[in-house]
Amino acid sequence: MDTLASYDELPYDSLPLPETQPDFLAAVARLHGFVAPDPSQARILELGCAQGGNLIPLAWRWLESDCVGVELSRVQAQAGADFIHRLGLPNVRIVHGDLAALPDDLGEFDIIIAHGVFSWVPPAVRHALLDVCRRHLSPHGIAYISFNVAAGWHALQPLRTALIERTSAELPAPERHRQALRVLDQLQAEWSDPFLLKEIAYLKTATPSYLFHEYLAEFNAPMGFGEFAAQLDAHGLRYVGEAGPRRAVVELEDAWGLTPEGMAGRWRDAEAALDDALAIRFRRALVARDDAPCAQPPQAEALRGLAFHADLHSDEEIDLETSTEQGFLNPAGNTFPVALPAMKAAVMALSAAYPGALGYAALLSAASQVLAEYGAGADVDEAAFRDALFQLVLLHGLMPAVVAGSFAVEPGERPCANALALQQANTPGWVVSGARHVAMDLDPTGRMLLGMLDGTRSVDAIASVMRATLAQSGLELPQETVAELTHQQLWLFARQGLLTEPSGP
Ligand SMILES: C[S@@+](CC[C@H](N)C(=O)[O-])C[C@H]1O[C@@H](n2cnc3c(N)ncnc32)[C@H](O)[C@@H]1O
DSSP: OOOOHHHHHSOOOOOOOGGGOHHHHHHHHHHTTOOOOOGGGOEEEEESOTTSTTHHHHHHHOTTSEEEEEESOHHHHHHHHHHHHHHTOTTEEEEESOGGGOOGGGOOEEEEEEOSOGGGSOHHHHHHHHHHHHHHEEEEEEEEEEEEBHHHHGGGHHHHHHHHHTSOTTSOHHHHHHHHHHHHHHHHHHOOOHHHHHHHHHHHHSOHHHIIIIISOSOOOOBOHHHHHHHHHHTTEEEEEEOSOOSSOOOOTTOTTOOHHHHHHHHHHHHHHHHHHTTOOEEEEEEEETTSOOOOSOOGGGGGGOEEEOOOBOSSOOOOSSOOOEEEEOTTOOEEEEOOHHHHHHHHHHHHHTTSBEEHHHHHHHHHHHHHHTTSOOOOOHHHHHHHHHHHHHHTSSEEESSOBOOOOOOOSSOBBOHHHHHHHHSTTOOOBOTTSOBOOOOHHHHHHHHTOBSOSOHHHHHHHHHHHHHHTTOOOOHHHHHHHHHHHHHHHHHTTOBOOOOOO
């Protein structure tokens, strides 16, 4: 096979995946007592990388890394190669080819990413993927492998079956997708199971590529954690931990005195039990070679060696005096409950520093400072603080990293977007990615604004161009309104790390 027609016809929405950031992966590994290689100079391999919407921004941010993507769909691989060429990025390439036929001399990688691939390929390619990990991971390297989990997927199978049976496999992918939308309408009228109806409602708003490649894909083979772990064993690999947000954490009782291997066995059984208890649908597993040191369930103690970043806000006034639970929202609209006043203060400090990250000690003292500034007692009970931090990190309200750092660049007099953001904004089909590797939800006006920030225009000149362009599309707005909107949007770009200092005079 020299290409994949379905992905050529209907390319996957190739997005940045925050959980694949090298410093995040290294941080999660450390929570599990596993020391991964230095993320700033990692060799990174992404299998089934589509057009590189994840890999290219990683290479851009980690300029000393060396990144290789492998993609079987010729159209997607070519789109990625063209984008890299236009960006002139030297540390990333996308190879058009089959992950099951990689050359032995490809070398060793500190990070191997396979997102949305394992469950969606034939069994032979699934085995080949694990083989690639065993053959090409460096001794302490980590692989990120996401997969659909049988426990949660079981209830969705009737929907997949109905969509497959009632659409024509011989149609080109975009047409079959349109047919599938009509089938969803029929199923909404015929079915009464609230769980399936909720999924149908979601699928009607989902991107065409998700509906098609998840529900109409030739292969979609959900697997239990136990079976996944057994397949790792058979390929000389071992589970390190979970890179996805966790709703519950495995705690092993009476684990004192167990060897790391003995503990790993107990842990594996407990993870398998969680699949059923929580009807888990999707996992993002971190995996290492079986000759690397054995990992363990996550430990709050390990937080002391990490840094954290967060983009959270609250719609309510924050109560730093009492332990009343309050919800903090991230830009995707997910809510994270926080009760401990010191943790509320820490979230405030992190949000002010975003996209920068604060190390554990700096975060503790920033929280204490915020409490003092607001007249609340500045003494922080460190054990309670660490427990609250642990919960938020496991939920991905706060993201851990192995290095602290700051990014902020203010819009300045002549705002200038970095070369990646400019190229993404000006290329249809590419999503703009923020400094913390999040997909930015920009409307066409926002993209246009970002795409003109080449450092040559003043903020007033930018607002005038925006006003004229909006007028051309029939939207007449006063200059002050456009200036205000432009100003707000520029600060949003700055907060997401999209701006840079203009180069040259
Ligand atoms: C569901 S998409 C996920 C894309 C991307 N990893 C992401 O998460 O956005 C699966 C990708 O794997 C690619 N793929 C499938 N089989 C492959 C193979 N044998 N070798 C290389 N790529 C493959 C597909 O073409 C497609 O781009």
